[in-house]
Amino acid sequence: MFEQSQIQEFKEAFTIMDQNRDGFIDKNDLRDTYAALGRLNVGNDELDEMVKEASGPINFTIFLTMFGEKLKGTDPEETILNAFKIFDPEGTGIIKGDEIKYHLMSQADKFTEAEINQMFENFPLDVAGNLDYKNLCYVITHGEDKEQEE
Numbered sequence: 001m002f003e004q005s006q007i008q009e010f011k012e013a014f015t016i017m018d019q020n021r022d023g024f025i026d027k028n029d030l031r032d033t034y035a036a037l038g039r040l041n042v043g044n045d046e047l048d049e050m051v052k053e054a055s056g057p058i059n060f061t062i063f064l065t066m067f068g069e070k071l072k073g074t075d076p077e078e079t080i081l082n083a084f085k086i087f088d089p090e091g092t093g094i095i096k097g098d099e100i101k102y103h104l105m106s107q108a109d110k111f112t113e114a115e116i117n118q119m120f121e122n123f124p125l126d127v128a129g130n131l132d133y134k135n136l137c138y139v140i141t142h143g144e145d146k147e148q149e150e
Contacts, residue, residue, distance in 0.1 A: 081134065094130040
């Protein structure tokens with residue numbers, strides 16, 4: 001269901017939320033987690049509803065199962081790839097940098113020049129001025145370059 005790197009990330013999140021370090025996330029842990037995030041006025045009813053979503057006490061296995069159920073049927077990497085493929089009908093895996101810049105700055109939630117520059121700093125164009133969107137999608141969903149992982 002999950003890759004090992006994802007399981008590790010969920011384990012880290014679980015550990016952060018398990019404020020009293022007893023191996024279970026309960027209502028008090030949720031309240032403390034919200035407080036740590038700056039939300040101090042979480043009602044008991046809201047916390048009770050969250051805890052009721054679990055089939056029992058929330059240990060790491062239940063926590064992982066709950067995330068699996070929430071994420072079932074979604075494939076974020078595939079969804080992002082499909083969005084880029086609109087600009088790549090031949091399926092080459094690359095898009096001209098100027099073209100993606102034009103679309104990002106002229107449609108929907110328009111990017112600023114600074115945001116475009118930041119994107120290209122983090123995901124540089126190749127020598128021909130193309131964006132490798134397949135690698136970009138991989139980095140977005142897995143957190144590292146395919147080349148670095150292999």
